[in-house]
Amino acid sequence: MFGFGKNKRLEAELQAVRSELAEIRADASGVRLSDLDAMRDLFGASASASGVLVTRESAMRQSAVYACVRILGGALASLPLPVYQKGVGDKPRVKASWHFADELLNAQPNAMMTAAVFWEFSLAAMLLGGDGVAVIDRDRSGKILGFLPLATGEWDAFRRQNGRIGYQVTLNGANFTLDQDDVLHFPTIGFNGLRSPSAIKIGAQAIGLGLAAEEFGASVFKNGGRPDVVISYEGKVSEEQADLLRKYWMEKHAGLANAHMPAVIGAGGKVTPLSISNEDAQLLDTRRFQIEDIARIFGVPAHMIGHTEKTTSWGSGIEQQGIAFVLYTLRPHITRIEQEINRKVFRLGNYFCEFNPEGLMRGDSKAEADYFKAALGGSSGPGWMTQNEVRRLKNMPPIDGGDTLTKWEKAGAKPADKTVQ
Secondary structure (H helix, E strand, O other): OOOHHHOHHHHHHHHHHHHHHHHHHHHHHOOOHHHHHHHHHHOOEEOOOOOOOEEHHHHHOOHHHHHHHHHHHHHHHOOOOOEEEOOOOOOOOEEOOOOHHHHHHHOOOEOOEOHHHHHHHHHHHHHHHOOEEEEEEEOOOOOEEEEEEEOHHHEEEEEOOOOOEEEEEEEOOEEEEEEHHHEEEEOOOOOOOOOOOOHHHHOHHHHHHHHHHHHHHHHHHHOOOOOOEEEEOOOOOOHHHHHHHHHHHHHHHOOHHHOOOOOOOOOOOEEEEOOOOHHHHHHHHHHHHHHHHHHHHHOOOHHHHOOOOOOOOOOOOHHHHHHHHHHHHHHHHHHHHHHHHHHHOOOOOOEEEOOOOHHHHOOOHHHHHHHHHHHHOEOOEOOOOOHHHHHHHOOOOOOOOOOEEEEOOOOOOOOEEEEOO
């Protein structure tokens, strides 16, 4: 009608525009939710139903997450990791403080950090990223010089055609590939051979809700808090009178010094305290529950991160609670770390390392002393353990003559020694 159909050049240009728009729409429609999930995984982020994007950095802003990571990392860093030489035959193991790995594992694994910092970093990577990874630094002859921990984004694992695991590492701007024998890989639960799911991803809903509750609570104070009391009078109160009443009330009743000062209000005045609203009460309950839920994800007793509102089933005393924490929370992480080091650092099999959680697991000292006294034998009956067996349980070296089992015939009788065959 307007003659556009006769202009072949214009029609060709319009067709080109249509084709370009079609390509753009096709590209846009090709972005799937799974692609977005993959991008979140790449950057260590997880979506939550609360609308808060949970990353390793944002999760650590949640006080319960930070406390759990701090408690676990600090507990691991405080444990000695001695190297032992295996015993031959009936000979017990002995501490091999002369072994080169003892210095690396307990003092300084590399030139940048102490062993305590290294273990805190590694366990934090396990808890927040799913895996703790460290490069085994070797010289040209293959001798181990140290261990270099990697952040979650500095490595990627892949499976080679021969079935072995390779690691693509980016360190100080350099890219290189390492074999599985040159990498310490500390996984967590759910390990698929290459990576483990992080607690941040598994607990994204709980952590996200906790962050959302904190943000909402902060916004309430930012946008104006709710007063504690309302002072009312019958009839109209001018702005000047209201300001005078506010200043009078704050001067007479604000602060700890005036906490119990009797209130005196003029004729017709009424002071009404404001109770917490249902919404605020629900917010507080949500925050309490999220603390418990996050502690449950990391396996940390809630009372250890300052949540002491409820009784705990982890034991009736501090000592029992410490033992339960080591056995059920810290021990699985310790075992994974020990086994990885022993199979890659001590290849000959004559040496091994083992964490010593004795300090954290020390129970009731009186009950322990009574048990060992009965085990060694006394006036109440014959014993069933030797001194060296008890010393071995306490990570102490054997003593000469400590392999004899003492048997008491009766109270006050002369003891007879019987050497254990």
